[in-house]
Amino acid sequence: MGEFGLIEQVTAGREQSPGTLLGPGDDAAVLRAPDGRVVATTDVLVEQVHFRLDWSTPHQVGRKAVAVNLSDIAAMGAVPTGVLVGLGCPPDLPSSVAEELVGGMWEEAQQVGIGVVGGDMVSASSLTISVTALGDLQGREPVTRSGARPGDVVAVAGRLGWSAAGLAVLGRGFRSPVAVVGAHRVPEPPYAAGPQAALAGATSMMDVSDGLLSDLGHIAAASEVAIDVRTEQVEVPQRLSEVASALGADARHWVLTGGEDQALVATFPADRELPEGWRAIGAVAEGSGVTVDGFTYEGPSGWEHWR
Ligand SMILES: Nc1ncnc2c1ncn2[C@@H]1O[C@H](COP(=O)(O)OP(=O)(O)O)[C@@H](O)[C@H]1O
Ligand SMILES: Cc1ncc(C[n+]2csc(CCOP(=O)(O)OP(=O)(O)O)c2C)c(N)n1
Ligand SMILES: [Mg+2]
Ligand SMILES: [Mg+2]
Ligand SMILES: [Mg+2]
Known part of the structure; x- marks a missing residue:
């Protein structure tokens, strides 16, 4: 199938999303x-780096590609308005795979009431997916990485460590449909928690794509503050402990440094009540860097490309 036939196939019969005045086409x-x-963000996913088609279905990859972008919109305190999708497809990729991928993207987009408003299709040596998400602040100020203040509470919404646990399970050759594998295939970012945090006076916020400690490092650096994570406040879910003991791995390490759950982490003034779904995990102080119970964390604090 040619380029225009493929575009026709993946766009035909799609409803226009609310707020779209024109497009795609x-x-x-x-x-x-x-x-x-307009809030705008983009993230690229590459086969073998971000996903494997023997670990996830094209539909799951499509959902994840949109989810990792929508979580960046939520992390600004915004609501998404539309996504644009760039697909680099190897010549031997069956058109049904492209169709399923776009189907997954639509499903995730529709979770938040939007659609795919445009894109591009090109030939490529490995399957490459570039998604751009646009969002609306609804009159609020954006919640940046740079507003954390000494005395603030650090809080999180959404899962931590689940995707890393799923990755470990898949990496050891198991394909069982356990919950952590599902979490790795399709993250469930707490989309509504972003705007809720903004309304509740969050001073800084970001999504956790690389790992909690690594991503808190960006808030600490941008805000010129120190952040301490208190492990007594960080829940290690029973499910993760079970998977970790089966694999001889460390569940706490997944929670502190695992990426791709697209949780939201934010700082709030200590005198504010945390919005529903947010749980305190630490505190902001004067200084720099991220510590765990007052100590520097040994080992990598999250995912970093080329390292
Ligand atoms: N090639 C690029 N050109 C311009 N800005 C970039 C580029 N790559 C990354 N950035 C910006 O650097 C910041 C950090 O990127 P990244 O770690 O990928 O953020 P995120 O985890 O939210 O996707 C973001 O503001 C992103 O837009
Ligand atoms: C096949 C495979 N290997 C490894 C991983 C783990 N992994 C790949 S990228 C990544 C971090 C997040 O991706 P990135 O491109 O850094 O997204 P961003 O921080 O820009 O949102 C992780 C944990 C994976 N998802 N799939
Ligand atoms: Mg990025
Ligand atoms: Mg981000
Ligand atoms: Mg990253």
Whole structure:
């Protein structure tokens, strides 16, 4: 199938998402920007680096590719308005795989009431997916990485360590449909928690894509503060402990440094009540860097490409 046939196949019969005034199908989409500002973010996923088609179905990969972008929109305190999808497909990729991928993208987008408003299809040596998400602040100020203040509480919404546990299970050759494997295949970012944190006065926020400690390092650096994670406050779910003991791995390490669950981590003034779904895990102080119970964490604090 040629390029235009494939585009026709993946766009045909799709409903236009709310807020889309035009597209896909013209040179660009036109979206409503009620706030007068547009939030924009992009993340690329590459076969063998971010996913394997013997570990995940194309539909699951499509959902994940959109989810990792929508979590960045939520991490600004915004709501998504549309996604654009770039697909680099090897010439021997069955068109049904592209169709399923786009189907997964639509499913995830529709979880938050939006759609795929445009994209691009090119030939490539390995399957490459680039998603751009756009969002609306609904009149609120963006919650950046740089607003954490000494005395703030550090809190998290969503799962930590589940995706890393699933990756460990898959990496050891098991394909059983345990919950952690499901979590690795399709993350469940707490989308609504982003805008809720913004409304509750969060001073900084980001999504956890690389690992809690690594990502808190970005907040600490941008805000010029120190962050201490208190392990007595960080829950290690029973499920993760079970998987860890079966694999001879460390569940706490997954929770502290595992990426790809797309949880949200934020800081809040200590006198504010945390919004529903948020749990305290540490504190902000004067200084720099991230510590765990006052000590520097031994070993890598999260995923880093080329390391
Ligand atoms: N090639 C690039 N050009 C411009 N900005 C980039 C590029 N790559 C990354 N960035 C920016 O650097 C910041 C950190 O990137 P990244 O760690 O990928 O963030 P995230 O985990 O939220 O996706 C983001 O603001 C991102 O937009
Ligand atoms: C086959 C495979 N190997 C390893 C991983 C683990 N992994 C790949 S990228 C990544 C971190 C997140 O990806 P990144 O491109 O850094 O996203 P961003 O931080 O930009 O959101 C992790 C934990 C995986 N998902 N799949
Ligand atoms: Mg990124
Ligand atoms: Mg992010
Ligand atoms: Mg990263």
